[in-house]
Amino acid sequence: MRHVAMIEAPWRAPVAVLAGLADRPWSLAFLSAGAGWSYVLAEPDAVLAVPADDPRDAFQALAAFAGPGGETLADGPPFQGGVAGLLSYDLADRVEPLGLGRLDGWPDMACARYRALLAFDHDAGRMFAVGRGETPAEAQVAAHRALAWTGLPAPGPQPPACRLEPDDPQAYETAVAEVVGRIRSGEIFQANIARRWRGRLGPGARPFDLMAGLAAASPAPFAAYLRLPGRAVVSNSPERFVQVTRRGDDLVVRTQPIKGTAPRGATPTQDADLAQALSASAKDRAENLMIVDLMRNDLARVCAPGSVETPGLFKVASFANVHHLVSTVTGRLAAGRSAVDLLRAAFPPGSITGAPKVQAMKVIAGLEAPRGPFFGAMFHLGADGGLDSSVLIRTAAFVEDACGWRVEARAGAGIVADSDPAAERQETETKIAALAQALGRAF
Template identity: 70%
Template sequence: MQAVAFIEAPWREPAAVLTALAEEPWAIGLISDGDGPWSYVAARPDATLTLAADDPRDPFEALAALAGPPLPADPEGPPFQGGVAGLAGYELGDRVEHLGLPRLSGWPDLACARYLALLAFDHRRRRIVAIGRGSDSEEARTWAAEALGWLSLPPPRAIAPGADLEADPPHEYEAAVAEVVARIRSGEIFQANIARRWRGRLAAGARPADVLDGLAIASPAPFASYLRLPGLALVSNSPERFVEVRAQDGVLLAETRPIKGTAPRGADLAQDRANAEALLASAKDRAENLMIVDLMRNDLGRVCEVGSVAAPALFRLESFANVHHLVSKVTGRLAEGRTAVDLLHATFPPGSITGAPKVQAMKVIADLEPPRGPFFGAMFRLGFDGGFDSSVLIRTAAFAQDADGWSVEMRAGAGLVADSDPAAERRETEAKASALRTALESRASAATEG
């Protein structure tokens, strides 16, 4: 796939374009809130890869083989010019740590596809670039024209999601928090992220894509995503980058931006500012964040050049529709011969949603939560040029289709340390889940054409 072709088109909102393709198996959207300069929509891949728990293949070798050896990218084009994209489920980490984790029924460890046609949305210049890859320029142009044609597809009528969600009982979650705190105080672990679950069904005729479209309008996030698999769908409104790899001056640079530390938005400007300042000053939240920074420094150190791993930003405040977060940044240079797939293997699952030490925290999580499946895994893209980017699947809803429509499950977690208060941590999960829950429960359609 050495040739690449670009065709420009006028701007439309990426979530609105995705709705016309969303019911096709393997349709995918990687949707930025606009602060990230690019969003992507792809469909109709030429190859797919799905690995269930009992599949004996090495998932990382299979992923690298699907992408193929790195090819040069056009420096004038978007960062992602075709390649592999998809889902790494949380229990893919069991292929790394071999803990014997149970699986969430129906969800694979890895589900990804190779896309030769895609649409790239340039938020800064307000344009769309249809991209095609092929063995020669003619084939590449054909695939680009295929992607351009998606802009002419009529969008379906949006239906309000109308889900009736029921949360796991508050006392059960608070009891799990109390148990983790006791295990931290006993010295078993330093931190663990424990999640709470909500379940329900979409209204008749509603689709998972309607949820994404509503979120894109009401609560945009830098790493929102959508994936449609046969009989399954995933909608994420994630604010968190997992790991990124990009080429610069002949070397591959790695970056991760772990989130730890949360405070709700205030009802008015004064309260909002007070909540943000309290979060910035919170010793508990800063310590929680620093533990994960240290964990991610260690993970990156497995595949980066000695001495190159650094944390150039600590405890930065980032604000979203419903919460403030503390966000740090860890960077490094991949060692010679190492690839983005090696980095994924070294860092998965994300430290911010497991804990420290990671392996023991995963064991604690398995004791207290049902299998996670897609929750707290990663959505990723691996370009033909070897570039990589991924999000942590927080603020995420998973859908399963049956004869009566779509069932839905969502989860939200909290990072627990020795002085965590069970009731406060429960309220934190509710704040984190609020935007997604509002979108799922909406009785009035928020989907509009961009």
């Protein structure tokens, strides 16, 4: 896919375009909450699925699948076609052998190579059809194919009518108490322990209906949608995992881990007070700093010596139902290193594991059911070697059966030495609330 073509077209909301493609296997979208860029992709020319029993090195397979890249347009969107898809949390078992189980047949990796996509510049209000091909003519054909997606008929979204039922809350508090004890004994410093909710969509509802509801009621900067054969992932994530941007001959890295959470207030004054309390919280800042240090170490494995920096710490970011503390770590990939090397070095995201990372994952595996897509990543890898990816939090996973769609969702909390089990349980309920409301039930 060496060549690229781009056609500007009248603006359409990306969710509206996705509606016409959402039931097609391998349709995929990255939705950015009305700022920056969104993308809708479909009709890939090849797919790469790595199930749990596949003996290949999944990261080598991804690098080979992505290929050598090709030209990009200087005035085009950051992502101009390439490989995109899902990295399940259990892919971590291929980075560090942990004996992780697998969730309900979910693959460790599921991605596809896309010659055609639609790119949406929210800041400028412009939409582009982008195509790639082995010749300029092939690239033009692919761009026109993407343009045709804007005219597809789409059924209107309907309420999913799903009641999410949580696992036993007391069992979660018991797990948190166990982790606190293990932290105090010196085994680990922190672990992110998650709860599970399950339900079933109402008759005729589809996974896209949740995506549409979330985009309307509580848009997130790293939302994503992926339709696989008989499965789907809907994510309303506020968190970037790792990003690689080409600047001249350099590949610049950025990650923005989230740790520290407070609910939104009922009034502007209460809301401001809650945000200020989060900003001043020694517990939340310490929790955030541990993950920053972890991510610095992960980046240092593949970045040029001395290039890893922390330009921002403990910034309060506000979303529909929560405030979060967000920090930023940057670096520059060492010569000969690629975005796939960075994924291997940093996966899974430190914010949903803990520290030290490997031991925290062992603790998690002993307390939770296999995670599958939850707390993994959705990513796109461009022809220029660039990458962007999100952490799959605020995420629902769907499996189709003879009765329709089963849905599962999870939310976690970072457990430290002074964590209170009841408070951590309440934090998970705060985090899951927007997704539960979009599915049809409010806490």
